[in-house]
Amino acid sequence: MDKRVASLADAVSTIEDGMTVMIGGFGGAGAPIELIHALIDRYRATGHPGGLTVINNNAGNGHVGLAALIEAGMVRKLVCSFPRSADPVVFTELYLGGKIELELVPQGTLAERIRAGGAGIPAFYTPTSFGTDLAKGKPVAEFDGRSYVQERWLKADVALVKAETADTHGNLTFRAAARNFNPLMCMAAAETVVQARRVVEAGAIDPETVVTPGIFVQKVLEVPDPAQEEDLNLAHARYPLGG
C-alpha cells in the first residue's frame, strides 16, 4: 500500500466544479498552502474547479492561501466560524458585495459537525447557540430540563490537509496547534489529500503516536518546506506571485 502521489497537480486533480472542499488550519497554523495554491494553478490553467463550497474555520488572510482561492473567484460559499483576520479584505469585499455566501457556525459546533460527518452521526444536540440568531430554523429539544439545538453533520468531497509526518499508509502526525481541524477533516471527506513535511515508510511512525490513522487518508504528498501563511503575509505576498 502506497498512497503517495507524484505532484501537487496530482494531489488536487479530483476536485471538480461545485464540490465541497474542507481545508484544514486555524488561521495559518495547519493551512495546506501548497495544496491550495496548486488548486489555484489548475483553475488559472483550465477554468476549473469553480463554484466550490469551502469549509474552514476562517475566511483567509491577506492574498495567499484561502484568501487567494477566494480572490481567484473559485469559491461560491464559505462555511466558517470566524471570517475575520488581520487582513480579511478579500472575503469582506466579496461578502459585502453579495458575491459570496456565508454560513456562520460556532467554532465548536463546526468542529463537532465535521467529526459527526466522519463518524456517521447524522445529527446531534448541542447547547451552543440556543436562543441566538445562529439557531434560527434549527430544531430544538429539551433533555433533562435544558434546551439544545439540533445540528447536522458536515461532509466534504475532498479535504486538503497539512500534516507534519505521513507514512505511505497515510498515518499522520501534526505539529503543535497546527493539528486543529486537520484530523477531523480527514475523517469527513470522501477523499483526503495530505501535504506532509516528511513522508516516511510504513512502520516509521510509532503506532502509539499516530494522530490520524491511515484509513482516513487517500493521498499523501511530501512538501518538505511548506510556507507559513503568517510569514507570507508579513512579507505582503500575493498568490499567484505575479497576481
Add this chain to the structure above:
Amino acid sequence: MDKRVASLADAVSTIEDGMTVMIGGFGGAGAPIELIHALIDRYRATGHPGGLTVINNNAGNGHVGLAALIEAGMVRKLVCSFPRSADPVVFTELYLGGKIELELVPQGTLAERIRAGGAGIPAFYTPTSFGTDLAKGKPVAEFDGRSYVQERWLKADVALVKAETADTHGNLTFRAAARNFNPLMCMAAAETVVQARRVVEAGAIDPETVVTPGIFVQKVLEVPDPAQEEDLNLAHARYPLGG
C-alpha cells in the same frame, strides 16, 4: 498542580453507594485491576460502596477484577456490550437469577454515548441498532432518507482508568489496545481516577503524544507492576486471594 494521591485506598475513597462508575478496559486489556480490587477491599471492610451501576464493555472474566466486583455483590446494574467471556460464570449466574440488571448497548453506541457524555452532547443519532430489539422505545428519525436511532449520553460519578504513563497534571498515554474505552471514560466522569504504570513530572510527556489531556483527570496513582486480568485467569486466581 499535583494530582497524585497517596494510596489505592485514597484513589477510590469518593465512590459512594448507588454511584455510577465507569471502568476502563476491553476484556483484560486496560482494565484497572488494582483500583477495582481496592474498591472491593473497601467494601469488605466497611460494607460500602454497594448498589453500583458499572459501565464497562464486558461483564468480567473469572473471579478477578470486574468479575470479583460483581461477585462481591457490589453491582446493581451493568451497562455493557458483551457480557460473555471465557469464564463469565459470576455475571451469568446473577443475571439468570434475576439478581443483576443488564443494559445491553452495541459497542460503538456505548463508546459514542460515553464520548457524548464527556463532550456535552446530550443526544445523537446513529444507524446502529435501527430496526432491532435494542432500539425498542428509543426515538427514531430520518435524515437524508435513512433511518436513525436517537441515543443519549452516558456520564458517571467516577471513572476508574488504567494508563501507561501519567504526569502530575494528569496527562496520559496508554499502551497498545489497552487504550480502548479509557480515554473516553476520562472525559465522561465527574472524577477520573487513574492508575498508571509510571507517574512522571509535568513536562516529561511530549505534548504531541498526550492521548488524554490532564483536564479530564482528577487523581493519579502509580501502580508500577499492574496485574493483567488474562494472566490472573490463566493462573485461576480469585480476589480476594482468600476468597
Add this chain to the structure above:
Amino acid sequence: MSARLSSNQIAWRAAQDIADGAYVNLGIGLPEKVAQYQPPGREAIFHTENGILNFGEPPPKGEEDWDLINAGKRAVTLKPGAAFFHHADSFAMVRGGHLDVAILGAYEVAENGDLANWSTGPKGVPAVGGAMDLVHGAKRVAVITDHVTKDGKPKLLKRCTLPLTGVGCVTRIYTSLAVIDVAGGRFVLREKLASLSLDELQAQTGAPLAIEGGVADLVVPEL
C-alpha cells in the same frame, strides 16, 4: 454427505473478493479465517474494533502480549504502518463508512438483506458487541456461513426469525455451497458448487434463488 466447502474453503473464497489496499473488519470466529487467505500481491489492512489498524498473525504461544488483542480477545501482532486509537475513533471508522468490507458470521440472512447473528432468543445472556455497528458501517457487508444449520435447516430465508442485527445490510453471502448476492430484495445466485444442481441448492435455501446473467462454478483449492 454431499460435497460442501470446509470453513477454510469458504474463508478462502471470501478472501478472493478483497481488493488490494482494502480496509477490512473480520467478525469473531469463522470470519477471522479470511485473513490467512489473502491472494498473493494483495495487501489488506485489518481493523479490529478495540482499537488497532493493521494487525497481523497471532504470536507464538507463550509470547502473547495481553494488551495487544483483537475483538475476540485473542493475542495478535502488528504490521508496519499500524495505529492505535480509542473506541470512539474506532467506531467512527466503522459507522462513518471508512471500512471497505466487513465480513460477519450469521444465524440467518434474509432475501431483503436483514441479518440475525447476535441472539438465538430470549434465553441465556444476550451479548451484541460491535456487530450492530459493523452492519451499518462498512461499504460492503458480507456474510460467511454454512449454507444450512447443523440440523440441515436453511439459514438463507425469506425473513429472519431470530432477533435482527441489522436491517437490509447484507450484500453478499459466501456459504459452503454457493456465492449469493442480495440485491433488490432477492437472493441472486452468482456461483455454486459444480456437483450440486440448482434444484438441490434451492432445496436447501429458504427463499427463491434468482439468476441474472449466469451462474459460475464455485471453485476453491483443497485447504
Add this chain to the structure above:
Amino acid sequence: MSARLSSNQIAWRAAQDIADGAYVNLGIGLPEKVAQYQPPGREAIFHTENGILNFGEPPPKGEEDWDLINAGKRAVTLKPGAAFFHHADSFAMVRGGHLDVAILGAYEVAENGDLANWSTGPKGVPAVGGAMDLVHGAKRVAVITDHVTKDGKPKLLKRCTLPLTGVGCVTRIYTSLAVIDVAGGRFVLREKLASLSLDELQAQTGAPLAIEGGVADLVVPEL
C-alpha cells in the same frame, strides 16, 4: 473624569477569583490580560480552543512559531505539562463542562445572565468564533468589561438589545467600577469603587443593582 479601573486593573481583579489548579479559557482581547495577574502561589492552566492546554507567555519578538498560537492567532509558548489536541477534543473540554472558568468580553450583559458579545448588528461581516460554545461550557462564565460604552451608555442592562451570544449564561461581571454577580435574574452588587456612591453606580447601570449582605470596596493595586 471620575475614577475607574484601567483594563489591567479589571483583569487583575478577575484574576484574584481564579483558584489554584483551575482550568481557564480567556477570550480574545481584554480577557487575555487576566493571565498575567495570577496571584503568587496559584497555578492556573490556560486552555485555548485551537488545541493547547497549558500555554504560557508570548515568545520574544522574532522567535514566534506560527504553529504555536492561541485563539487570537498570537504566538504563545508552552509550560511543562502542556498537551495538544484537535478541535473536537478541544470543544469537548468546553462544551462538556471541563473548564472551571471562562472569562469573556461583552457588548452587553443582562440581569437574566444573557450575554451579547459577538455581533453589533446586521452590518459588516459577522464572526462568532468559539464564544457561543464557551458560554455554555465552562462551570463559571465571567465577563470583564468597562462598565459603560465609549459613549457612556450602560452595558449592563435589563435585556440585551444586540444579538445574543448565550442565554442566561453569565454569573459574574468585573467592570471598571464594580464586581457584580448575576443571580436569580438580578444584578447583585458585591464590590464597588469606594469613591463612587451607590446612586452614581446605579446611574451608569441599565438595571437595578440588588444588595445582599453587604458591598465591599473594590480595591486593586496601581498597574
